[in-house]
Amino acid sequence: MKISPDKNAGNSLWKDARRRLMRNRAAVASLIFLVIMLLACFVLPLFPCIANPNATDLDNIAAACSLQHPFGTDQLGRDLLARVLYGGRISLLVGIVATVVAFIIGLIYGLFSGYVGGRTDVLMMRTVDVLFALPFIVLVIVFSLSIEEPSQHLTAWVVEHTGWSRESVAPVLGLVPLFIAIGALGWLTLARIVRTQTLAIKSQEYVLAARSLGLSHWRILFGHIAPNLLGTVVVYTTLAVPGIMLTESTLSFIGLGVRAPNSSWGTLIKEGADRMEATPELLIFPALFFCLTLLALNFLGDGLRDAIDPKSSKD
Amino acid sequence: MTRLLLKRLLQGVLVVVVLQTITFFLVRLLPGNPFLGERKLPQHVMEQLNSLYGLDKSAWVQYLNYWKGIILHGDFGPSLVREGVQVSDIIAQSFPVSLWLGVLGMGIAVCIGIPAGMLAAWWRNRWPDALIMLVAMAGICIPAFVVAPVFGITLGMHVPGLSVAGWDNPLCAVLPALTLGLINAAYIARLTRGGMAEVLSADYIRTARAKGVGAGRLLFVHALRSGLLPAVSYLGPAFAALITGSFVVETCFQVPGMGLHFVNATTDRDYFLIQGLVFCYGVLIVLANLVVDLVLVALNPQLRSQGAA
Numbered sequence: 268m269k270i271s272p273d274k275n276a277g278n279s280l281w282k283d284a285r286r287r288l289m290r291n292r293a294a295v296a297s298l299i300f301l302v303i304m305l306l307a308c309f310v311l312p313l314f315p316c317i318a319n320p321n322a323t324d325l326d327n328i329a330a331a332c333s334l335q336h337p338f339g340t341d342q343l344g345r346d347l348l349a350r351v352l353y354g355g356r357i358s359l360l361v362g363i364v365a366t367v368v369a370f371i372i373g374l375i376y377g378l379f380s381g382y383v384g385g386r387t388d389v390l391m392m393r394t395v396d397v398l399f400a401l402p403f404i405v406l407v408i409v410f411s412l413s414i415e416e417p418s419q420h421l422t423a424w425v426v427e428h429t430g431w432s433r434e435s436v437a438p439v440l441g442l443v444p445l446f447i448a449i450g451a452l453g454w455l456t457l458a459r460i461v462r463t464q465t466l467a468i469k470s471q472e473y474v475l476a477a478r479s480l481g482l483s484h485w486r487i488l489f490g491h492i493a494p495n496l497l498g499t500v501v502v503y504t505t506l507a508v509p510g511i512m513l514t515e516s517t518l519s520f521i522g523l524g525v526r527a528p529n530s531s532w533g534t535l536i537k538e539g540a541d542r543m544e545a546t547p548e549l550l551i552f553p554a555l556f557f558c559l560t561l562l563a564l565n566f567l568g569d570g571l572r573d574a575i576d577p578k579s580s581k582d
Numbered sequence: 583m584t585r586l587l588l589k590r591l592l593q594g595v596l597v598v599v600v601l602q603t604i605t606f607f608l609v610r611l612l613p614g615n616p617f618l619g620e621r622k623l624p625q626h627v628m629e630q631l632n633s634l635y636g637l638d639k640s641a642w643v644q645y646l647n648y649w650k651g652i653i654l655h656g657d658f659g660p661s662l663v664r665e666g667v668q669v670s671d672i673i674a675q676s677f678p679v680s681l682w683l684g685v686l687g688m689g690i691a692v693c694i695g696i697p698a699g700m701l702a703a704w705w706r707n708r709w710p711d712a713l714i715m716l717v718a719m720a721g722i723c724i725p726a727f728v729v730a731p732v733f734g735i736t737l738g739m740h741v742p743g744l745s746v747a748g749w750d751n752p753l754c755a756v757l758p759a760l761t762l763g764l765i766n767a768a769y770i771a772r773l774t775r776g777g778m779a780e781v782l783s784a785d786y787i788r789t790a791r792a793k794g795v796g797a798g799r800l801l802f803v804h805a806l807r808s809g810l811l812p813a814v815s816y817l818g819p820a821f822a823a824l825i826t827g828s829f830v831v832e833t834c835f836q837v838p839g840m841g842l843h844f845v846n847a848t849t850d851r852d853y854f855l856i857q858g859l860v861f862c863y864g865v866l867i868v869l870a871n872l873v874v875d876l877v878l879v880a881l882n883p884q885l886r887s888q889g890a891a
Binding site: 396397398400401402404405406408409410412413414415416509513516517520521522523533536537540543544550554557558559561562565566 | 594596600605609613728735829834844849856860863871
């Protein structure tokens with residue numbers, strides 16, 4: 268085979284995929300929306316124009332929208348805009364980190380299962396089948412509560428060894444049980460996808476070449492197989508994010524997820540739902556932010572999947 | 583066919599055992615214990631309570647005793663928090679409530695989702711399709727815990743007869759079931775559309791059309807059977823999703839079902855009640871998946887000849 272000297276002659280898989288994605292208006296709009304949302308939740312609160320989400324303004328309790336409080340205030344006079352942005356920070360953080368945890372577990376499990384093959388593969392996949400049949404949310408609840416104590420030890424350890432103040436690390440480290448519990452139970456679909464891809468790539472000539480050159484299994488797996496399936500897997504991972512965010516907010520809503528002083532969109536919606544007769548804004552704003560983010564994540568995930576894997580498209 | 587059934591049953595038993603084992607050891611790791619009530623109990627009372635319920639034995643002994651109780655006597659142990667109440671009594675009261683709610687919700691989901699999906703597939707890529715899919719996407723993105731309070735305040739307050747909380751008359755089931763049903767209808771509609779759209783573009787449908795088969799007969803007789811496959815295979819997971827939804831819906835509408843008991847039991851650290859309820863959830867999900875498998879085999883002759891899938 269002769270390689271054409273003209274670089275623009277052929278389109279790579281990724282170039283094609285990007286072109287297909289850019290043509291999908293819903294996906295592009297979702298991408299822009301998500302970038303704005305991430306900036307709003309993580310960067311905007313650094314500026315002084317956003318109030319402290321826990322500071323109470325007792326002159327303005329349950330106030331309506333105004334210049335000082337664009338979304339109004341809650342029953343304790345806390346600025347709702349600030350609370351929604353800080354809540355989004357926690358919700359997005361849990362969504363992203365738990366997905367990364369699920370991604371890592373699923374990737375390693377699927378790679379191993381597909382590469383080793385044979386009986387090990389059958390056993391590992393049967394295990395996934397069994398785990399699939401378990402009621403996910405029930406286990407997440409029990410698991411996240413049961414690792415609360417070890418994670419408090421973790422907080423103490425971090426405070427002791429890094430010199431950071433407890434106030435600065437506790438809010439993030441308090442989320443560790445949620446990261447682990449949701450991630451540790453959300454990797455099943457990913458493991459299946461990784462395994463199928465591994466099986467397909469394993470029989471390619473370049474893997475055979477690598478093997479006949481005497482490369483170690485380790486290098487074949489992570490140097491040759493993993494990079495080639497990463498793209499597809501990352502796409503399916505983005506499809507998992509909305510589900511994971513929904514799990515987090517469901518837990519927070521029933522009071523078993525994010526706790527005070529932290530708040531996520533789930534806890535804000537809970538607070539809003541309790542007072543929606545008097546002040547419907549308290550429900551409307553967090554719910555709007557949450558639903559729009561999920562919507563954008565779904566559209567983007569669908570668009571990415573259609574772009575990279577047009578055959579699996581539902582249309 | 584019998585082999586498939588046996589295989590699935592065996593797998594189901596395995597699922598329940600694994601689930602029960604994981605839960606058993608996880609609940610023992612929960613911080614706190616069931617006897618930490620309003621006032622602190624003296625040390626010797628605590629020890630007495632622990633030995634009364636057998637919680638002072640090693641975890642393995644407790645684990646074996648627990649299974650012995652279930653298999654020999656069908657006994658899930660006492661509730662540790664509500665004195666004198668057996669876990670099996672709580673389940674006997676709350677299970678029918680949750681089941682009824684689940685069946686109603688599933689019924690609503692199927693009755694709305696499948697016709698909507700069929701309509702969308704029939705008018706594929708035209709405005710009814712776009713409209714239905716937009717509504718379905720919204721249904722997927724608006725979680726139960728937003729729908730429930732909104733229904734409570736709009737329908738519950740203004741439609742006479744409907745109640746927003748409790749479980750004392752049959753109309754109490756309307757709002758919770760509607761909430762559960764609409765959310766699952768969205769998923770079912772999307773899957774039905776996908777399946778039907780694929781079938782409707784198949785050669786045999788074109789042939790039937792060319793022979794002059796009418797729209798109704800084409801949709802319901804020729805396409806429906808294989809077009810429904812994706813939606814039917816989702817019904818197993820959908821049942822699990824109904825359970826997830828039931829935590830939220832039962833909390834919002836104060837319905838005394840298993841979800842509400844489960845949430846309370848985890849906050850109270852009522853070990854035996856958590857285990858008993860998880861057992862029930864496991865059995866329910868296994869049965870739901872089994873039924874779905876059988877329906878799939880009935881719909882898809884290819885699976886029947888394979889015998890195992």
